[in-house]
Every structure is written in C-alpha cells, then in structure tokens.
Amino acid sequence: MAGLILRNPANGQEILNMTGNYSQDLGSVVTGGVNGATAIAAPPAGKTLFYVVLxxxxxxxxxxxxxxxxxxxxxxxxxxxxxxxxxxxxSANCRIFYGYY
Structure with missing residues (x-):
C-alpha cells in the first residue's frame, strides 16, 4: 500500500491520511445486449477484482x-x-468495466 500520512508534530494527531486501496482498470467488454463471457487477467496477489456496468x-x-x-x-x-x-x-447494450483494487 502506498500513500501519505501527515501528523501534527506536537501531539501526533493524524491531519491527513491518503493511504488506501486504489483501483486499477484492466479492461472492458461490450455486451451487445446478449448473454456472454470473457476471460480476464488475474489480479495481483492480495487484490480483489471488481466490475462496473454502464x-x-x-x-x-x-x-x-x-x-x-x-x-x-x-x-x-x-x-x-x-x-x-x-x-x-x-436487454440493454452495456459496457462492463473490470479491474482490481
């Protein structure tokens, strides 16, 4: 995990935390309004796949x-x-974006 954490030097209070899991797009597929499937790349170790339908x-x-x-x-x-x-x-023609976080 990468990011930035800023703390108050006087008391150590966290002021800003910009760490977290950021998404990485792997690709997309257009459905054409019909059922289907496609092979996708495996995510890196420890990452989770996701999708969004547009x-x-x-x-x-x-x-x-x-x-x-x-x-x-x-x-x-x-x-x-x-x-x-x-x-x-x-059946609406859609684009399915997929990736990992």
Missing amino acids: PLVDLQREKGKRPGVTISGNTLSWTYSYNTNGWGYF
Whole structure:
C-alpha cells in the first residue's frame, strides 16, 4: 500500500491520511445486449477484482435491463434476466468495466 500520512508534530494527531486501496482498470467488454463471457487477467496477489456496468442506451424508465455479472476465477460472465410476462422489456447494450483494487 502506498500513500501519505501527515501528523501534527506536537501531539501526533493524524491531519491527513491518503493511504488506501486504489483501483486499477484492466479492461472492458461490450455486451451487445446478449448473454456472454470473457476471460480476464488475474489480479495481483492480495487484490480483489471488481466490475462496473454502464448502459450504452437509454433505459427508458427501467424498461431496458442491465445484465447480472459474475466473476469466477478468471472468467467474467453476464446474463440478462427479467420478467417476460410484460411487454417492452429489452436487454440493454452495456459496457462492463473490470479491474482490481
């Protein structure tokens, strides 16, 4: 871990603490509005993988659905799942950013 800690020299009180886990982007994938998966690089030892889903289309008041995303080992997968009894729902094309912290 890298960072900066500033302390008051008189009493040792911490004034500023800029240490922590910062994220590193590894890449992204566009879903195309269909279920899928992709291989991703393993994070460095002691780091945790994460993802963020960004819709690339107007979700039209929640009619567009984002995929559910899972990371298992070195595989990032996504699946669209929603109630099909109604009408107007659609699988939104999204970009999934992934990385580690």
